Amino acid sequence: MASPPLSVALLPAILVAAVIYLIAIPDGFKLTEVLGAGSCDSSSNDDAGGSAKKNQQLQTATDEPVDLRVFLGIMTVPSAYERRAILRLAYSLQPRPARAAVDVRFVLCTIDKEEDRILVSLEIIAHGDVLVVNCTENMNDGKTYAYFSAVPRLFAAAPYDYVGKTDDDNYYRVAALVESLRGKARHDMYHGFLLPCHWPHNQYMSGMGYIVSWDVVEWIAATPELRDDHHVWEDEDFGAWLRKGGKNKNVYNEEPRMYNYWDRDMGYEKIDCFWHAHRADAVAVHQLKDRLKWARTLYYFNATQGLRPSKLYNVDLENNIYKVY
Ligand SMILES: *[C@@H]1O[C@H](CO)[C@@H](O)[C@H](O)[C@H]1NC(C)=O
Ligand SMILES: *[C@@H]1O[C@H](CO)[C@@H](O)[C@H](O)[C@H]1NC(C)=O
Numbered sequence: 400m401a402s403p404p405l406s407v408a409l410l411p412a413i414l415v416a417a418v419i420y421l422i423a424i425p426d427g428f429k430l431t432e433v434l435g436a437g438s439c440d441s442s443s444n445d446d447a448g449g450s451a452k453k454n455q456q457l458q459t460a461t462d463e464p465v466d467l468r469v470f471l472g473i474m475t476v477p478s479a480y481e482r483r484a485i486l487r488l489a490y491s492l493q494p495r496p497a498r499a500a501v502d503v504r505f506v507l508c509t510i511d512k513e514e515d516r517i518l519v520s521l522e523i524i525a526h527g528d529v530l531v532v533n534c535t536e537n538m539n540d541g542k543t544y545a546y547f548s549a550v551p552r553l554f555a556a557a558p559y560d561y562v563g564k565t566d567d568d569n570y571y572r573v574a575a576l577v578e579s580l581r582g583k584a585r586h587d588m589y590h591g592f593l594l595p596c597h598w599p600h601n602q603y604m605s606g607m608g609y610i611v612s613w614d615v616v617e618w619i620a621a622t623p624e625l626r627d628d629h630h631v632w633e634d635e636d637f638g639a640w641l642r643k644g645g646k647n648k649n650v651y652n653e654e655p656r657m658y659n660y661w662d663r664d665m666g667y668e669k670i671d672c673f674w675h676a677h678r679a680d681a682v683a684v685h686q687l688k689d690r691l692k693w694a695r696t697l698y699y700f701n702a703t704q705g706l707r708p709s710k711l712y713n714v715d716l717e718n719n720i721y722k723v724y
Contacts, residue, residue: 463498465500466499467498467499467500467580467581468501468560468561469500469501469502469560469561469576469610470559470561470562471502471503471563471564471565471573471610472505472550472562472564473504473565473567474506475505475506476507477507477510477515477518477536478515479567482567483567485690486505486567487528489570489693492697492702492705493572493573495574496577496578497574499577501573501577502559503528503573504528504529504530505528506530506532506546506564507519507529507530507536508531508532508536509531509534509535510531511536530546530549532546533545533549534546540629541629542633543634546564547562547564547616548619548623548626549620550562551613551619551620552620560580560585561585561590561611561613562610562615563608563609563611565607565609565683566606566608566685568688569683570684570685570693570697571682572682572683576610576682579651579653580610583651584612584648584649585612585613586612586614586648587614587615587645587648587649588610588611588612588649588651589604589610589615589638589647590609590610590651591604591605591610591651591652592605592607592608592609592654592658592673592683593605593650597672601639602638602650603635603637603638603639604637604638605634605657605685606632607683607685608685609634609637611646615641618644618646622640653682653683655672656678656680656681656683657681657684658674658675658681658683658685659673659674659684659686660674660677660684660686660696661674661676663720664720673685674686677699677721681700695719695721698716698721703716
């Protein structure tokens with residue numbers, strides 16, 4: 400008995416694969432639209448500004464010329480695979496800012512574990528949105544300096560107007576951020592949530608997220624002694640660096656449009672200058688430490704409105720906290 404030719408044996412498998420493909424990826428839906436960045440960034444770090452231009456994760460909404468460019472680094476650790484997956488959804492599904500390009504990248508220190516070197520390499524191939532800088536992840540100092548001093552060198556050929564640093568439990572609403580930054584100073588500039596709240600001394604921007612102008616990151620890169628100028632929290636040290644260097648001439652406090660996530664499940668006694676309910680004009684929401692907080696936040700900001708009716712699924716979005724308030 401001869402076995403059937405190989406092509407016949409394979410046919411059922413191909414049909415099954417085709418059916419799975421059609422069900423999983425409904426009509427007209429392109430993965431590249433969701434994921435934003437392409438995989439063309441693999442030449443990456445040494446071709447400096449070139450990759451920035453090719454691979455903007457959040458490009459401008461219209462054909463109008465771009466007059467504001469922002470590099471936003473999300474500090475995270477190699478093992479935070481699920482958080483990066485949520486962040487990619489959160490950033491790639493946002494409305495695009497007008498006349499601005501915002502490049503969002505994950506920032507890691509030198510990767511030391513075998514599994515992370517391989518799996519993060521695959522993320523880089525698939526998404527092209529990772530920046531690895533020279534520091535050690537498990538130390539409490541050095542990443543802030545390593546990041547801010549690397550960016551002006553990597554992108555010297557195509558400088559940004561602003562460079563930001565943010566946590567992986569923070570959600571910047573990029574269009575609101577751009578609208579706030581437009582018209583602000585583009586030198587000696589420091590933008591974020593000013594701490595301590597309502598106390599005008601030794602101020603610094605909360606580590607939830609802050610933005611500085613390009614001249615500030617150039618100054619940081621040209622001032623290597625800052626690397627060892629480390630006393631308290633890195634973000635508090637950062638404020639002290641700018642004060643000492645006279646680089647904080649244009650300080651913009653974004654409170655209350657930047658805040659920590661709060662909902663009524665958390666109790667009303669928690670509300671203060673950091674914590675309050677969502678507001679529609681938010682620039683950034685912080686302390687998104689679990690899936691439910693991310694989900695409620697993305698729902699509040701209407702990210703789920705893109706879900707199209709289909710006979711393939713029926714998801715009840717009505718029964719949740721922002722509908723029952
Ligand atoms: C990384 O930083 C360490 C400590 O600052 C330094 O000794 C080393 O030369 C740096 N490595 C590279 C590749 O720049
Ligand atoms: C979400 O969409 C609804 C309905 O269009 C609108 O009323 C609401 O203001 C939007 N929320 C935000 C935060 O933009």
